[in-house]
Amino acid sequence: MIISVASGKGGTGKTTVAVNLALSLNNVQLLDCDVEEPNSHIFIKPLFKRRDPVFVPVPVVDQKKCDGCGRCKEVCAYNAIAITSKKVLIFPELCHGCGSCTYFCPNDALREENEEIGVVEIGRKDRIEFIHGKLNIGKMTAPPVIRAVKKHTSREKTTIIDVPPGTSCPVITAIKDTDFVILVTEPTPFGLNDLSLAVKVVRKLGILFGVVINRSGLGNKETDKYCQREDIPILMRIPFSKKIAEIYSRGGSIVKSLPEYKEKFQILFKEIEKIVSGSNKAGSN
């Protein structure tokens, strides 16, 4: 089973939930797909054994063959090509490496060169297989690095994915093809606003999901009311506690410092298993 941990708003506790869930399970792998600022490794402290660079194919134009017809610009979905005075201008930092321009060029004037945009690091800590991606500084396109991390998904294991914040392409790339999305929120107006955006995205993708309320006790009751109104299960509440904040700021894990939480995260996992298997049965009927 693949569980992704997303949020909408940043800083609500995605990494806290992903890391502690992974630490509470057996036969598990943790994939940190927040490749713009990965931080799960700070809490897991894995030993990395392998480092694979991630490349995207970026077009290069052969001016001798190019007649400035503009077909490449028309097919580019990312505004990475401009044509002025019949000359092709390519903006590699906007290129997603989809290959359309090279494929559609009628004059065979474009070829692809690999550009390194990031790296995937693979390691382990005790029972946890740990994989994360790092987007190089100055690069804008996280999805190819996220896809490279997700290639390491093993169907024999429980996979936990730490998703980047927001609701745009990197988030969609990270949660796509997962069996369940945990949406971590905090019960504040900011948390609720971004939660409701994330809910729309997850519903559009048709993935099962539920909410974990972090810093419970802070803010107001609006998040509870929203979940009730929208029929969204609240799977777990992590209290707004100074103790937990201290553990986090030292790079520790809740389940190791406060062992009673291990069972709580295992219950969270069982709840998710129940929802996913229930839906599989419903689907096969």
Next chain:
Amino acid sequence: MKIAVSSDSATLKSNVDPRFGRCPYYIIYDTESDDFKSVENKSGQAAGGAGIQAAQMISDMNIKSVITGNIGPNAFRVLSAASIEVYSGATGSVKDAVEKFKKGEYKQTAGPDVGSHFGMGRR
């Protein structure tokens, strides 16, 4: 000579929009006939590459100069390749900006004056 002014709405009374790539309209002004028309910036809401697309559109309209508040590196590269002069730092109404331009009160911009994503309203 046709010039393009980044604008926050579709009339001469509009203000010069500080963002070249993500302004809602361009006022295309003919400095000889004093005719003008407004053009909607369809790529103003693009997820990425708005400046490139906007500069592409301007360069397809046989425009010689651009007047705007700020210009980013990608848009500047496209306009330069199309030999379009850029005058940035303009504020106030589009009408006043055009008058100042005609009197030669603006200095041509030699390079981009803001980084990428300036017009996205964050950071």
